[in-house]
Amino acid sequence: xxxIRLLIWMVALATGMAAQPVQVGIFQDHLVSAxxxxxxxxxYQLFIDDTKVTILEExxxxxxxxxxxxxxxxxxxxxxxxxxxxxxxxxxxxxxxxIEPVQPALEPGVYDxxxxxxxxxxxxxxxxxxxxxxxxxxxxxxxxxxxxxSEFYKAQSILCRTYAIRNLDRHxxxxxxxxxxxxxxxxxxxxxxxxxxxxxxxxxxGIVVADYNYRLIIPAYHSNSGGxxxxxxxxxAGDADYLQSVVDPYSLHQPHAKWRxxxxxxxxxxxxxxxxxKSVTKLPEEIIYVEQMRRKKYFILDKDSLRMTRIRxxxxxxxxxxxxxxxxxxxLVWGKGYGHGVGMSQEGAMKMARDDYTYQDxxxxxxxxxxxxxxxxxxxxxxxxxxxxx
Ligand SMILES: [Zn+2]
Numbered sequence: 001x002x003x004i005r006l007l008i009w010m011v012a013l014a015t016g017m018a019a020q021p022v023q024v025g026i027f028q029d030h031l032v033s034a035x036x037x038x039x040x041x042x043x044y045q046l047f048i049d050d051t052k053v054t055i056l057e058e059x060x061x062x063x064x065x066x067x068x069x070x071x072x073x074x075x076x077x078x079x080x081x082x083x084x085x086x087x088x089x090x091x092x093x094x095x096x097x098x099i100e101p102v103q104p105a106l107e108p109g110v111y112d113x114x115x116x117x118x119x120x121x122x123x124x125x126x127x128x129x130x131x132x133x134x135x136x137x138x139x140x141x142x143x144x145x146x147x148x149x150s151e152f153y154k155a156q157s158i159l160c161r162t163y164a165i166r167n168l169d170r171h172x173x174x175x176x177x178x179x180x181x182x183x184x185x186x187x188x189x190x191x192x193x194x195x196x197x198x199x200x201x202x203x204x205x206g207i208v209v210a211d212y213n214y215r216l217i218i219p220a221y222h223s224n225s226g227g228x229x230x231x232x233x234x235x236x237a238g239d240a241d242y243l244q245s246v247v248d249p250y251s252l253h254q255p256h257a258k259w260r261x262x263x264x265x266x267x268x269x270x271x272x273x274x275x276x277x278k279s280v281t282k283l284p285e286e287i288i289y290v291e292q293m294r295r296k297k298y299f300i301l302d303k304d305s306l307r308m309t310r311i312r313x314x315x316x317x318x319x320x321x322x323x324x325x326x327x328x329x330x331x332l333v334w335g336k337g338y339g340h341g342v343g344m345s346q347e348g349a350m351k352m353a354r355d356d357y358t359y360q361d362x363x364x365x366x367x368x369x370x371x372x373x374x375x376x377x378x379x380x381x382x383x384x385x386x387x388x389x390x
Contacts, residue, residue: 022135022164023116024128024187026109026175027101031123033066034103037088041259042095047081047087048073056088063102064117064124071119074126075128086117096190110190112138118175127176128189133205137191137198146194153200154359156361158372159219160185162208165375166216168386177351177386201234206374209242209363215382217242217370218343224256225345226321226337229366234297235309235320235340243342245295250355251348256338259318263331268324271314277304289324289331295341309340343367 044056056062056075063074064086073080086162088097090113097115100108114129128135136157144156161277163185168177170184178184191197209217218240220232225248232243251257265285272280272288279302282286290299312320322335337345344366352362360372380388 020132021113021129022132022168022178023176024135025171025174026099026111026126026128026187026189027106028179028181030101030104030106032101032103032106032122032126035064035099035101035124035126037062037064038100039088040096040098040110042090042092043081044088044090044097046073046080047089048083049085050087051107053080054078054195055091062088063195064122065121066119069119069121071117071124084119084201088115090114093131108299110192111189116284117336125175132161132164133157133201134190134198135187136164136201138187139164139185140188140197140201141191142186142188144346146197149353150196150200150203151357151359151362152346152350152353153197154204154352155344155353155362156221156346157197157201158204158207158209158359158363159221159344161206161375162216162219165208165384165387166219168384170222172327172386204359207372208375208378209367210371210373210382211240211242212369212371214378216375216378217367220340220343221346221349221366222337222339222341222343223345224254224319224338224347225251225341226257226319226335227252228295228321228341229343229345230295230320230341231297234295235342242370244368246368248345248348248366250351251337251345253349254347256318256347257336259322259335259338260337261315261317261333261334262327265326265329265331268331270303272306275306275310277306279304286326289326291323292321292329295321 039056039058039060041058043058045052046054046056061076065072070084071086072082073086096110096112098108098110111128112130112134114130116127118125139160140153140157167184171177171179178185209219211217227248229246229248231245233239269280284308296308300309308320317335319335319337321337322333325332349362
């Protein structure tokens with residue numbers, strides 16, 4: 001497997017197709033002030049305040065500690081003194097390192113390519129500068145697991161690439177492009193459990209989804225649509241031509257296609273009353289239940305209405321696509337799908353891939369009137385500042 005991956009890399013490099021690097025702020029949910037870095041594979045050049053000082057061979061450790069706004073740098077044998085900025089630059093394309101924060105003590109992570117460390121008064125800014133496609137492999141593994149087909153990974157990674165490129169300016173003022181939390185896209189580091197993910201991504205390198213005006217789309221996706229995706233404007237404030245509702249048979253009979261819940265009838269009634277539905281007290285009980293053969297934007301009672309997404313949020317339901325049935329003093333809630341329902345259903349897309357559809361088929365099915373194209377062919381006005389400045 002390793003040899004195949006290396007071969008794909010060599011072809012990618014030879015054809016000038018290697019993706020651009022992206023700077024990801026790591027361990028962004030903590031203020032890290034000390035860490036140990038281990039060169040897990042390949043050797044690294046160590047730069048201290050822009051001066052190359054040594055080479056760290058495979059198997060060597062580097063110790064970084066914040067002291068008075070500067071970072072103290074040691075390896076197992078040498079003291080490199082203090083610095084403001086430290087860089088570990090990989091010598092080879094398959095190099096990776098492990099980093100373990102020790103203050104606070106956190107689970108270590110393994111990352112491809114380079115590590116940049118900048119000291120500030122209270123913490124170290126840790127940035128993984130990594131090839132975009134390797135970053136996407138880590139994101140896709142975190143977001144979608146390891147057991148799916150290649151065409152699904154291509155579709156998922158194209159959405160994650162579209163998201164990454166749209167948001168490259170997001171953390172500019174902090175010294176990196178994207179964070180590793182849900183605020184941007186969850187990234188735990190190197191994709192390690194399925195080499196097929198990176199291979200699928202390399203086969204579609206550079207490809208993003210644009211609308212008909214050559215603007216990057218909002219690449220929404222969710223776990224399971226329940227059989228019909230949700231129009232964007234039914235969930236969020238804005239509407240988009242490409243985020244319309246589609247009937248989605250591929251999501252039926254998948255792991256998260258259905259869910260059930262039970263709530264007390266008196267709680268439901270009190271809830272509706274609290275939300276301004278005064279007619280609840282006058283109307284016959286048999287009509288104050290929700291029924292959705294197809295997705296509805298509102299639950300309407302007499303002249304009052306309540307958004308289905310609001311009900312989902314308030315009751316913690318898995319989706320806004322559900323029916324209710326009376327059952328004595330209780331209400332049975334029978335739901336469909338999991339997530340906000342907008343854009344691509346991951347489980348539906350996995351099913352399409354198993355049915356031999358291509359990633360183009362998958363994306364064109366879930367997104368209306370979109371173009372799949374290389375982001376380098378987009379007009380400059382469609383790109384973030386980080387790419388326009390290059
Ligand atoms: Zn972020």
